[in-house]
Amino acid sequence: MGNDKKKNVLLKSGKIIDPVQGREFVSDIYIKDGIVSEIKEKIEIKEGSTVEINAEGCVVSPGFVDMHTHLREPGFEDEETIESGAQAAVRGGITTVACMPNTRPVIDSQSLVRYILEKSRESACNVLPVAAMTEGLNGKAITEMGLLTEAGAVAFSDDGKGIKDSKLMYEIMRYSTQLGALLILHEEDDFISKSGLVHEGHYSTILGLDGISGLSDDLMIARDIMLAVRSKARIHITHLSTKSGLEMIKKAKEEGVNITCDVTPHHLFFNDSCLTSFNTNFKVKPPIRSEEDRLALIEGVKKGVIDAVASDHAPHLDTEKNTTFKLASFGTIGLETLFSAVFSKLCIEEKMSLPKLIGFITTSPAGILGINAGKIEVGKVANITVIDTKAEEEIKKESFISKSKNSAFIGQKLKGKIICTISKGELVYRSE
Amino acid sequence: MLRKKSIIDIDSLSMEDIGLILSNADSFLEISGRDVKKVPTLRGKTIVNLFFEPSTRTKTSFEIAAKRLSADIINFSSSTSSVKKGESVIDTLKTILSMKVDLIIIRHSDSGTVKMVDRFVNIPVINAGDGKYQHPTQALLDLYTIKKRFGKFKGLKAAIIGDFINSRVAKSDISLLEKMGVNVTIVSPTMLLPEDFSGMNVKHCIDDVIEESDIIYVLRMQLERHDRKFYPSTMEYNRFLSLNMDRLLKMKSGSIVMHPGPVNRGVEITDEVMDIGGELGKKIAIEQQVTYGVAIRMAILYLILG
Numbered sequence: 150m151g152n153d154k155k156k157n158v159l160l161k162s163g164k165i166i167d168p169v170q171g172r173e174f175v176s177d178i179y180i181k182d183g184i185v186s187e188i189k190e191k192i193e194i195k196e197g198s199t200v201e202i203n204a205e206g207c208v209v210s211p212g213f214v215d216m217h218t219h220l221r222e223p224g225f226e227d228e229e230t231i232e233s234g235a236q237a238a239v240r241g242g243i244t245t246v247a248c249m250p251n252t253r254p255v256i257d258s259q260s261l262v263r264y265i266l267e268k269s270r271e272s273a274c275n276v277l278p279v280a281a282m283t284e285g286l287n288g289k290a291i292t293e294m295g296l297l298t299e300a301g302a303v304a305f306s307d308d309g310k311g312i313k314d315s316k317l318m319y320e321i322m323r324y325s326t327q328l329g330a331l332l333i334l335h336e337e338d339d340f341i342s343k344s345g346l347v348h349e350g351h352y353s354t355i356l357g358l359d360g361i362s363g364l365s366d367d368l369m370i371a372r373d374i375m376l377a378v379r380s381k382a383r384i385h386i387t388h389l390s391t392k393s394g395l396e397m398i399k400k401a402k403e404e405g406v407n408i409t410c411d412v413t414p415h416h417l418f419f420n421d422s423c424l425t426s427f428n429t430n431f432k433v434k435p436p437i438r439s440e441e442d443r444l445a446l447i448e449g450v451k452k453g454v455i456d457a458v459a460s461d462h463a464p465h466l467d468t469e470k471n472t473t474f475k476l477a478s479f480g481t482i483g484l485e486t487l488f489s490a491v492f493s494k495l496c497i498e499e500k501m502s503l504p505k506l507i508g509f510i511t512t513s514p515a516g517i518l519g520i521n522a523g524k525i526e527v528g529k530v531a532n533i534t535v536i537d538t539k540a541e542e543e544i545k546k547e548s549f550i551s552k553s554k555n556s557a558f559i560g561q562k563l564k565g566k567i568i569c570t571i572s573k574g575e576l577v578y579r580s581e
Numbered sequence: 582m583l584r585k586k587s588i589i590d591i592d593s594l595s596m597e598d599i600g601l602i603l604s605n606a607d608s609f610l611e612i613s614g615r616d617v618k619k620v621p622t623l624r625g626k627t628i629v630n631l632f633f634e635p636s637t638r639t640k641t642s643f644e645i646a647a648k649r650l651s652a653d654i655i656n657f658s659s660s661t662s663s664v665k666k667g668e669s670v671i672d673t674l675k676t677i678l679s680m681k682v683d684l685i686i687i688r689h690s691d692s693g694t695v696k697m698v699d700r701f702v703n704i705p706v707i708n709a710g711d712g713k714y715q716h717p718t719q720a721l722l723d724l725y726t727i728k729k730r731f732g733k734f735k736g737l738k739a740a741i742i743g744d745f746i747n748s749r750v751a752k753s754d755i756s757l758l759e760k761m762g763v764n765v766t767i768v769s770p771t772m773l774l775p776e777d778f779s780g781m782n783v784k785h786c787i788d789d790v791i792e793e794s795d796i797i798y799v800l801r802m803q804l805e806r807h808d809r810k811f812y813p814s815t816m817e818y819n820r821f822l823s824l825n826m827d828r829l830l831k832m833k834s835g836s837i838v839m840h841p842g843p844v845n846r847g848v849e850i851t852d853e854v855m856d857i858g859g860e861l862g863k864k865i866a867i868e869q870q871v872t873y874g875v876a877i878r879m880a881i882l883y884l885i886l887g
Binding site: 349350351353354355356357358360362426427471472473474475476 | 670671689691692693694696697711712713714715746749752775776777
């Protein structure tokens with residue numbers, strides 16, 4: 150594998166998906182010196198240093214863009230590192246990730262943004278740092294958002310915490326308009342969610358697990374839409390979980406508010422009945438909600454009210470999950486199952502077209518982040534994923550590349566296997 | 582029938598299992614009435630009472646039940662506050678398992694822990710109180726008390742009064758009583774109920790059920806599980822939910838009062854009612870529940886290990 154990395158690659162006879170045009174066509178692709186040099190029906194290459202990959206019957210997609218991950222570095226390198234997270238990403242066909250700032254220290258200064266960019270130079274995929282909106286995620290003092298933007302922050306977020314102070318949130322929004330910065334909002338009302346473990350509903354009652362009402366998300370979504378109307382800020386609601394939140398976003402969009410949103414694969418895949426096993430991998434924030442919410446989210450994706458799918462990859466050690474439900478940490482890993490989970494749910498079960506689905510994990514998040522990614526273009530650096538859509542795999546704990554194994558999808562049979570990934574022009578992943 | 586089987590929740594018990602436990606309890610009740618209260622049935626078996634949460638009656642009840650069956654029972658108590666991140670639940674179990682025990686009785690304050698333990702070990706596990714999830718042996722002894730008092734279940738009206746949301750007893754009891762054909766009404770204020778209680782039979786004031794109920798089941802206010810002030814005051818509670826003398830007098834003939842214990846005197850039940858004697862005192866079945874509890878637990882231990 151290591152030897153093939155720098156070689157030229159010829160992808161033969163794959164079905165190329167172009168999510169921009171919504172079309173698919175069979176063709177060869179030649180990647181020379183990391184650049185897409187040719188896309189045409191029959192390419193013959195005689196150079197010996199070329200790796201030829203037979204992609205016949207497979208789908209060739211632009212590399213995926215995951216706009217919400219936690220790479221845990223710096224500070225929690227026992228759970229994940231930029232390097233291990235990037236390896237997990239490319240195994241999942243992802244060639245660009247935006248990483249959240251809740252590390253230790255928090256990504257709230259120029260030097261830390263530069264640190265992430267420096268560390269990720271050699272990593273398997275493109276890593277874009279999201280910087281904090283408040284110092285140390287304290288919810289009290291605004292960060293140097295101007296300097297952070299100049300240092301290379303792709304967006305701003307206090308992910309993991311809601312900002313309680315409405316005045317501060319409003320000032321952050323106003324300042325973001327001056328900078329043209331994107332705000333990624335984790336919507337949670339602490340007073341509602343405090344001590345909660347799971348979605349408040351039938352299952353929280355019968356299982357005796359403290360609930361987190363949908364109001365926790367909804368109250369903050371409502372507030373932030375009002376603040377965005379007033380400030381004209383560009384806001385993005387991440388890991389949307391409620392039907393009512395979706396309805397508010399739909400209405401706001403219709404009224405011209407500059408708002409987008411994403412949903413995670415686990416919120417599309419599971420409802421709160423999964424909790425009866427007390428499996429702590431289902432303990433996530435926001436919580437996996439009711440079937441009614443889940444169905445609404447699927448409709449939201451189908452109708453395009455939801456703009457993107459993002460993993461919210463949240464690595465945790467076994468010791469943080471292999472404990473009582475109350476003490477377990479929140480989060481599931483998601484990079485390696487991002488595509489197969491949504492493909493199984495949305496394309497196989499819900500009959501969504503593949504080009505449409507791929508848009509949610511390529512062009513759309515790239516557009517939200519304002520980056521040039523999610524496309525296969527001649528003359529540009531190759532970021533390409535080859536998928537066998539017919540292959541089915543049972544997700545096993547020991548098969549994950551990520552340093553952490555806390556996946557809600559363990560035991561699920563998922564369709565759609567990543568065959569190989571070319572990221573930053575190099576063949577960085579091939580399945581066995 | 583119950584051989585090697587764990588008892589985690591009510592749903593996993595069949596009608597046959599329940600019938601077997603109740604019928605066996607009769608013979609074990611007889612043993613507790615003897616002068617020499619011991620049979621050699623479980624001689625050579627080792628049972629661990631693993632309590633991560635304080636308990637008086639459940640722990641003692643299991644201990645007496647085990648001893649009357651001649652099993653060796655070891656008490657292991659640990660306060661949850663000293664348990665760091667719950668890992669020690671697993672570590673404690675590993676230690677206990679390597680001592681070759683035959684059955685684990687466990688109580689823990691975090692819902693779902695008993696199920697986690699059951700997945701981890703290969704010996705039977707009995708849930709002696711699992712957070713706010715379930716407390717199945719309490720429900721079984723309550724059912725046995727009702728059987729002894731009424732001789733039937735179908736058509737009886739039970740009202741479960743008080744702190745529903747924080748109560749593992751309520752969840753097990755409602756599940757079991759409804760399974761047996763008892764009509765159950767929950768009497769609880771909104772803050773002690775789930776947000777959506779449609780589909781449940783709910784009233785908010787004890788006066789709405791006091792006259793018609795055969796069973797007034799008073800729950801303990803789970804003050805230790807309240808992470809904030811759930812309810813305005815004791816005076817407010819007394820006005821709408823407590824069992825006092827006036828209300829006791831309104832209860833129909835033959836009806837009974839139950840409580841899983843320990844009672845918060847002056848909160849759920851007034852002193853006056855707790856200390857009442859005579860004919861009216863016979864309504865109070867709380868001490869009988871404790872007596873029957875030993876018989877039920879003997880039956881369960883016997884059916885699993887015997």
